[in-house]
Amino acid sequence: MRILFLHPNFPAQFRHLAAKLASDSNNQVIFGTNRRDGSIKDVYKAIYSPSREVRPETHHYVQPLEKAVLQGQAVYRLAEELKKKNFIPDLVYGHSGWGPTLFIKDIFPQAKLLSYFEWFYHAHGSDADFDPTDPLNADSEARIRIKNAPILIDLYSCDRGLSPTYWQRQQFPSEYHSKITVCHDGIDTTYFQPKPGAKLILPEINLDLSHTKEIVTYVARGMEPYRGFPQFIQTIALLQQKRPDCHVVIVGEDRVAYGKQLPDGKTYKQLMLNKVPLDLNRVHFTGLLPYNKYLQVLQASSVHVYLTRPFVLSWSMLEALSTGCLIVASSTAPVTEVIEDGVNGLLVDFFSPGEICARVEEVLDHPNQMSSIRAKARETILEKYDLAKLLSQHLEWIQEGIRD
CATH class of the missing domain: 3.40.50.2000 (Glycogen Phosphorylase B;)
Structure with missing residues (x-):
């Protein structure tokens, strides 16, 4: 199986998943990212870079969308280079919101697109208006609504999505909940374990x-x-x-x-x-x-x-x-x-x-x-939340995505 991970950061939520998939010699794993430092054994890191920064004259509501489009364009150019090297992924798994997955269905129409949905923005009822000493104005409400534009495109385009907690999935529009599975990335409990009497x-x-x-x-x-x-x-x-x-x-x-x-x-x-x-x-x-x-x-x-x-x-x-x-x-x-x-x-x-x-x-x-x-x-x-359990569930979810 050929897998392309996409995340501006590296390796972020895909650390354990990419490593596990790459450990199987039957898989070819490429990780597209902005970040140059860091590595994972048997994972090929492909760097993409937007052609320019967001223009300051762009309306401030739209600046996050312009930034996402620039990210998506950079990934599109990276995908063209991968195609030239005969890498056509069976599966693309990317983090939604920053834009790298926006045009995947155009450049790789046959690939299954899985999206990691971390957050959907709301002006009211969650983080933005939580502090009563910092009320929102109409300008902020409008800006927050437009921030969801690249996420909504991914919700429409993806074959299936995943959120790490039920609370986070709850933020997304209810009409898309059937597309989004809840599965946390997992905690390495063999590493993060108590040590009685530990001194700092x-x-x-x-x-x-x-x-x-x-x-x-x-x-x-x-x-x-x-x-x-x-x-x-x-x-x-x-x-x-x-x-x-x-x-x-x-x-x-x-x-x-x-x-x-x-x-x-x-x-x-x-x-x-x-x-x-x-x-x-x-x-x-x-x-x-x-x-x-x-x-x-x-x-x-x-x-x-x-x-x-x-x-x-x-x-x-x-x-x-x-x-x-x-x-x-x-x-x-x-x-x-x-x-x-x-x-x-x-x-x-x-x-x-x-x-x-x-x-x-x-x-x-x-x-x-x-x-x-x-x-x-x-x-x-x-x-x-044990990684040992959730990683296998995550892998099964990916396999189901391929079979769908």
């Missing part, structure tokens, strides 16, 4: 918390309102007043991965550190970490805080559950699909640093009583 020592960044009994952890790609970073910083300030021996470890980049940038060019880290007084000797910003160091953070965590708007669920929350972390998480729809309060984690009001702090203290004050919740956290991942 990261000499590369001069961090040694081996003698620290209370370590609160937070992980996100960026430091932004979508993942509750402002509320978390406010929580730390309250926590430091009450627990002089508590240390906080924050993993992630000082950037915005989702949502709006600040208008003055500042980052949310700068904003919150200027606004909220903290003892920075007990707050450790690690930046992005390699997987093995990130794992050490999770394994040494006393309490892991995960906050999110009603948006895409982070892999990090599931990885933390798999590692047996005691998670204090926002009581928002993507989270409550996985976490039941008091069973496999603790739920809090996203907007209440006081409540978040109180539940963190509850864990720190009663570590032994929380052991059953930690065990249930890992059990949840083993039962529902």
Whole structure:
């Protein structure tokens, strides 16, 4: 079988799937992407590049669509080159939204097109209007509606689609639900597993918390309102007043991965550190970490805080559950699909640093009583999100797509 994966990033959600398919000598796997670094054994990486950037004079509603079309054009040119080398895929599997799959049915009309549907945008009822202090205007509502244009084209064009959670599928128009299967990418539970008594020592960044009994952890790609970073910083300030021996470890980049940038060019880290007084000797910003160091953070965590708007669920929350972390998480729809309060984690009001702090203290004050919740956290991942189980389901879904 000949398979073409498409994703601007690499390898993203297709890491394990591409590796598994490429391990079969009967398959030829090519991964089309913008990203040059990284590799997967036996997967040929084909780089595509848009011919230009989005023009600044393009109407701002339409700029995301223009960017998607430029991505689609670049993939079309890549496909033409692959054709010249006699590569005609049986299957194309791409991430929808950025545009790489827009013209696949034109260049490879006989190929089955599978689409990974991560998010469908709404002005109301999910992420965009979640914060009452940041209301939407008519301009924002219209802009958000047009953002769905490339996704709607993929919904029409694809032979079948997949979403990682039921919450995420729920965002798509109901008339397309029959096309979309729910199957998570899966968590490597053999890698993300508990290590009782683990100590946190990261000499590369001069961090040694081996003698620290209370370590609160937070992980996100960026430091932004979508993942509750402002509320978390406010929580730390309250926590430091009450627990002089508590240390906080924050993993992630000082950037915005989702949502709006600040208008003055500042980052949310700068904003919150200027606004909220903290003892920075007990707050450790690690930046992005390699997987093995990130794992050490999770394994040494006393309490892991995960906050999110009603948006895409982070892999990090599931990885933390798999590692047996005691998670204090926002009581928002993507989270409550996985976490039941008091069973496999603790739920809090996203907007209440006081409540978040109180539940963190509850864990720190009663570590032994929380052991059953930690065990249930890992059990949840083993039962529902284990890569070993879901990868085979994902592969079967692909085979069904070929047979349809």
